[in-house]
Amino acid sequence: MNRNKWQYSHGFTLIELMIVIVILGLLATIIMPKILNRPEQARRTKAAVEIRQIESALALFKTDTGRYPTTAEGLAALVTNPGIKNYNSEGYLPKVPVDPWGKPYVYISPSLAGRDYDLVSCGKDNEKGGTGDNADIESWNIE
Numbered sequence: 001m002n003r004n005k006w007q008y009s010h011g012f013t014l015i016e017l018m019i020v021i022v023i024l025g026l027l028a029t030i031i032m033p034k035i036l037n038r039p040e041q042a043r044r045t046k047a048a049v050e051i052r053q054i055e056s057a058l059a060l061f062k063t064d065t066g067r068y069p070t071t072a073e074g075l076a077a078l079v080t081n082p083g084i085k086n087y088n089s090e091g092y093l094p095k096v097p098v099d100p101w102g103k104p105y106v107y108i109s110p111s112l113a114g115r116d117y118d119l120v121s122c123g124k125d126n127e128k129g130g131t132g133d134n135a136d137i138e139s140w141n142i143e
Contacts, residue, residue, distance in 0.1 A: 040124060040133040043100035043101065043124070044100075044123070044133070044137060046100045047099050047100050047121040047123075047137045048137055048142045050097055050099070050100075050105075050121075051105070051119055051121065051137060051139050051142060052142070053093075053097075054075065054078070054093070054097055054105065054119060055119065055139060057078045057092035057093045058078070058092075058117065058119075060088070060092050061077070061078060061087075061088075061092050064086050064087060064088050065084050065085070065086050065087060066086070068109045068110075068116055068117050069082075069107075069109060070109055071107065071108050071109055074096075074107055075093075075096055075097060075104075075105060075107050076096050078091065078092040078093040078096075079091050079092070079093050079094070079095060079096050099121035099122075099137075100121075101121075101123070101124060101126060103121070103122065103126050105119055105120065105121055106118070106119070106120040106121075106122065107119055113140075115140060117139075118138070118139065118140070119138070119139035120136050120137065120138050120139065121136065121137040122136050123135055123136055123137060
């Protein structure tokens with residue numbers, strides 16, 4: 001029996017593919033406007049997540065060295081050793097982080113408010129304070 005190898009081919013027909021494309025198009029028209037109308041909310045969420053990641057790196061730094069980086073050393077101390085004993089040779093972060101708006105995070109240690117450190121993104125306007133999309137994202141104030 002010499003059967004054509006294409007005779008039993010299992011694949012999608014053109015009609016099935018067109019139906020899937022129409023369904024995906026309908027889903028995209030419903031979902032995309034909801035996602036695209038919230039870019040600032042997405043950036044603010046990303047900044048909060050990054051601040052938590054930086055805080056984890058700061059905790060590892062303190063575990064290894066017995067202290068947090070100083071304000072002068074800054075977050076760069078999480079990437080390259082500023083000459084500190086017991087520093088992890090691989091560093092704590094792959095690169096110095098910037099917030100979703102492309103600005104450096106503000107790091108002050110010790111904090112001016114009695115905390116170990118302050119870690120802040122100044123938000124969309126890159127100015128201290130603000131409300132709404134321009135409000136600061138602060139390490140001590142993230143929910």
